[in-house]
Amino acid sequence: MATKTGKSFIGRFGVHIAVLVFVAIWTIPTLGILVSSLRDKDQIVASGWWNSFASSSQSEAGRLPGASAQTQKDGKYVIEGNIFGDGPKREISAFGVKSSAPTQYKAGSVADLNDGVTLQMNADGGFVLSSSKAFEGDRGQRVYFASSAPPKFTTDNYDAVLFSEGIGRSFMNSLTVTIPATVIPILIAAFAAYALAWMRFPGRALLIAVIIGLLVVPLQMSLIPLLRLYNGVGAFFGVPSKTYLGIWLAHTGFGLPFAIYLLRSYIAGLPREIMESARIDGASDFEIFVKIVLPLSFPVLASFAIFQFLWVWNDLLVAMVFLGTGPDQIVLTAKLNALLGSRGGKWEILTTSAFITIIVPLFVFFSLQRYFVRGLLAGSVKGG
């Protein structure tokens, strides 16, 4: 096909450009939070992340030391020092003494501040304030300057977010929810799928229709009755109504229709001869299932496992309804949502937390993309 359409050079060039534009739009947003999460938190707000490899410039203000720091030199009163003190050094491009003209003088030049007072400030932050009269007062001269800091990358944000914002704990909570909620439905669905594909019993066709119908039933239909049920069970047995067991079962229930649908269509497509020859050899359905069907179905089991894993890991709604918001239960998505409210403008926290929440899905996705795509195709193209 590639050689038949778009033969002209311009046509082919256009295709490359168009795809490049799409790829850029689809990757740049994610790149933005990855880069930002690794930047110094002051630099995140000082310049856009796309400028993070350039020096970021900012306007700063500071105060020179007061009269007590003055020394006498050549008959003049002098205050010397470095505006950055012992702190991190930045490069100064210009300075001034009025807030209306913060960059009036170039770095290195001598500014005349009237009354015989002069101020020289160098690019490295060193300054010399000299006067023919003695300085008075504890409040030193106010100075403004434009500084540029070299790009600074750090993993401090990750440290802060993982250990003091509670994201590390939420990460464990998410794993606690996700792994059982992925494993439990697989087994239950596999047995049901085999029965629906290869065993004859009354009501089978109806069951299949019901499961296909349930595929599209919105989750919202289940929330209120289940919440009432959970509250009722909790009150009856005197146990908390928001438990990990509750959310595992809920995710199992919500994942089952798709699991059964996906596994059934795959298992039904296995060659009939294998089943029949095994049956003739005297194998029971249970043996056929365990020794033949399960091993052969590995690809589709993997597909479903990836789906369910991603769906549970990324879920917010079910977690918010059936799980508490205390530190011992809140999952990553809910935690991130809470941080959006409480840490609104703190992009170093938000971008880092967001990146931590997406890192597991991205890893799963990249390492198992083949199975994921296979599952997608099997799960939806069937209807076409």
Add this chain to the structure above:
Amino acid sequence: MAAQIFSAIFVIIIGVGGCVAYFWGANRLLDLIFPSRGVSGAAAINNLRRQGYVRPWLFVGPALIILAVYLIYPVVATLWLSFFDRGGTSFVGLANYEWAVGDHDLRNSIFNNILWLAVVPAACTFLGLIIAVLTDKIWWGTIAKSLIFLPLAISFVGASVIWKFIYEYRGEGQVQIGLINAIIQYFGGQPQVWISLPFWNNFFLMVILIWIQTGFAMVILSSALRGIPEETLEAAVIDGANPFQIFWKIMVPQIWGTIAVVWTTITILVLKVFDIVLTMTNGQWNTQVLANLMFDWMFRGGGDFGRGATIAIIIMIAVIPIMVWNIRQANKETGGH
């Protein structure tokens, strides 16, 4: 935390072990009750037949119970609750539905949901199709597809943070650190607070879902395009069709079925959209949608289960046509097997 890890591992073992024990044990029990080996011919045949009656139900049993508790019962119960008051105790007839017809928030949500339904499935399908066709023609198409597909793995909340950063607005005179406002400022425009911009803010939220779901449409349509017989394309080229004619008149008609599947799948997703609205605006600035409004009613002031259930029913009604279509398609396809 260590205790939590241990208890999680413990539960996994118990849960999985329990499932295995159930299936294995139930089968064993069945073999013991109706033995087919080591008994006389006639009895063995009889017992095998009895086993044949029972065993399918042992296999589908656990799934049936869970489906009944978590999906079938709640559907009925939600319908039932929509006729009751906020606590779900006293019958109020159609009062919740009367409220639904008149409520401003709900009308706004329905309007917004219709906007979402009109824009998102169409945009995803269209973009997905274009990207599928374009990436098929270049040597690095697989890499490009993989990157465009990637947002599908990202949670809606994560994606919302990602895009909130893109839409970030900072006051006049400050450095714009949101990409869009920075670009606009670079070209001399006026930065905007995108997510509170009346009416258009809905579209900025939709962009997030489109960004996530286009990869899904692309993968499925790309595989459907591969299934188009080469000869039909060759014949079109020989007849002198240009690439646009080939696309619209040869390719698209042959994959209508798949386009419909992609469209309906995304439509259902759109009806349920919740996370994006909750995290971006929580329904403020007229961006409310049904699923978020329902969540709101479930917990607002102790929760109003009657009204929440009514909103769920409204979402369900919108899904029913797709459900019927799905079942019909599946019946046609399986033809009884």
